[in-house]
Every structure is written in structure tokens, then in C-alpha cells.
Amino acid sequence: MKKLTGTVVIAGSDGDIGRALVRLFAANGVKPVGLSRKARHKTGLSASLRLDLSDPKAVEAAAKKLTARGKTVRCVINAAGYFRKTDDASWDKDVLRHNLGVADNLLKTFTPRLAGVEGARIVTIGSVDCKYPNVNSYSYTVAKAAVKALVGAYRKRHRDGRVNFDLVAPGAIAGRMRAHKAEDKAALLQPEDVARVCWLLCSLGSHAAFEDIVIYPKTLAYSVP
Numbered sequence: 447m448k449k450l451t452g453t454v455v456i457a458g459s460d461g462d463i464g465r466a467l468v469r470l471f472a473a474n475g476v477k478p479v480g481l482s483r484k485a486r487h488k489t490g491l492s493a494s495l496r497l498d499l500s501d502p503k504a505v506e507a508a509a510k511k512l513t514a515r516g517k518t519v520r521c522v523i524n525a526a527g528y529f530r531k532t533d534d535a536s537w538d539k540d541v542l543r544h545n546l547g548v549a550d551n552l553l554k555t556f557t558p559r560l561a562g563v564e565g566a567r568i569v570t571i572g573s574v575d576c577k578y579p580n581v582n583s584y585s586y587t588v589a590k591a592a593v594k595a596l597v598g599a600y601r602k603r604h605r606d607g608r609v610n611f612d613l614v615a616p617g618a619i620a621g622r623m624r625a626h627k628a629e630d631k632a633a634l635l636q637p638e639d640v641a642r643v644c645w646l647l648c649s650l651g652s653h654a655a656f657e658d659i660v661i662y663p664k665t666l667a668y669s670v671p
């Protein structure tokens with residue numbers, strides 16, 4: 447396995463998956479930089495920046511800081527996102543902004559800065575809902591489908607291999623997004639499962655490219671229409 451060098455950035459480091467990522471990377475000797483709105487959780491991080499990731503100027507300023515004076519960012523993992531149930535087909539702008547907007551800002555801002563760095567990857571956590579629509583929120587389904595499409599477009603555009611673009615699309619995870627549901631949490635994916643997939647991706651060199659990675663709990667049936 448290649449040794450990781452350069453900074454690993456975890457966007458959404460306060461969330462369930464974000465914190466699992468920080469724990470796993472730190473346990474393996476790679477203390478990431480966390481990007482989050484409130485910087486509530488700092489354990490395991492080498493540094494923590496507070497920002498709203500849906501604000502392009504704030505993301506630009508953070509990227510500038512992280513790559514100042516020849517510093518290298520090698521991996522960005524986007525674990526930020528937002529789900530809200532919607533009753534009808536009206537567009538929920540917050541859901542679009544905190545999923546598609548955040549992914550767009552991170553991809554746009556970090557891609558040119560990662561280009562040429564050995565093993566450079568931007569890993570975006572999407573959702574299985576991009577494949578199997580979630581009828582509880584058309585906005586979330588559309589936002590996650592658009593995120594998948596956006597990552598695919600970056601992958602194609604940069605197929606020269608200077609940066610790899612991965613989409614990890616998980617199904618139901620035992621965490622705060624589903625805390626209100628009466629269900630067997632042990633049977634769901636755990637945030638650590640997603641973190642381990644991201645660790646594998648970030649452990650690989652630039653030569654190894656993936657299509658989208660869909661991961662879901664075996665006990666939940668996802669049926670194609």
C-alpha cells in the first residue's frame with residue numbers, strides 16, 4: 447500500500463461519517479484537516495477551519511490557506527450533506543444548496559490545486575438515492591443524482607489521471623439523519639463502513655480509478671422501479 451503524503455481534507459468533519467473518517471485516518475497516522483460549520487469536534491484533526499461550504503468564496507479562502515507556501519493537499523473527502531423530507535415536488539433550495547452546491551464548490555475549488563499531486567483524489571459521499579429514488583424527498587433524490595452526474599463529468603474531463611474523482615453512494619446509515627426512525631440500527635451501515643471505503647480509495651495511487659461505489663445494508667431492499 448502506498449504511503450499517504452500531503453494533507454487529507456475532510457469536509458463535513460462534524461457529521462457522523464465525517465467523524466468516523468477523522469477517527470479512522472487519525473488511527474492510521476494521518477491527521478486530517480476538518481472543514482465544518484461549527485468545528486464542534488476537533489479530536490484527531492491536525493487543524494480545523496470553520497466555514498459554510500455552500501459559500502464559494504469561503505471554500506476558495508479555505509483552499510488558498512491549505513495550499514499556501516507550497517503546502518500540498520492530496521485528498522479531499524466531501525462528507526457534508528443535508529436531508530429534509532418534503533411533502534410535494536416543490537424544490538427545497540436548502541437541500542440543493544447543501545448537497546449539490548457544496549459538492550460543486552469543493553470540486554471546482556480543489557481540482558486545479560490537486561492536479562499533479564501523486565494519488566490526488568476528491569471523494570464525494572453521495573447517496574444510494576441517486577440510483578433508487580427517495581420518494582420522501584424529490585429534492586434530495588435530484589440533488590444526489592446531480593452530484594453523481596457532476597462527479598462523472600469531472601471524471602471524464604480529467605481522465606488524463608491528474609486527479610481521480612470518486613463517488614461513494616451509501617444506503618441507510620445508523621446516524622443522526624435516521625435517528626427518528628424505529629428500525630434495527632445494528633442492521634444498517636455504520637459510519638465506519640463508509641469511512642473504510644474512503645480510506646481504501648485514499649490509500650491507492652492515481653492509476654487506480656473507480657466507477658461509482660454503491661454500498662448499502664443487505665437487510666434493506668432497494669427495489670428498482
Ligand SMILES: NC(=O)c1ccc[n+]([C@@H]2O[C@H](COP(=O)([O-])OP(=O)(O)OC[C@H]3O[C@@H](n4cnc5c(N)ncnc54)[C@H](OP(=O)(O)O)[C@@H]3O)[C@@H](O)[C@H]2O)c1
Pocket residue numbers: 458459460461462463464481482483484497498499500501525526527528529544548571572573574615616617618619620621622623624
Ligand atoms: N445518514 C444516512 O443514512 C446517509 C445515507 C446515504 C448518504 N448519506 C450522505 O452522507 C453524507 C454524510 O451524512 P451523515 O450521515 O454523516 O450526516 P450528518 O451527521 O448530518 O453530517 C452531515 C454534515 O454535513 C455538514 N454540512 C451540511 N451542509 C454544510 C455546509 N453548507 N457547510 C458546512 N457543513 C455542512 C453538517 O454540518 P452541521 O453539523 O453544522 O449541521 C453535518 O456535520 C451526506 O452527504 C449524506 O447525504 C447519508
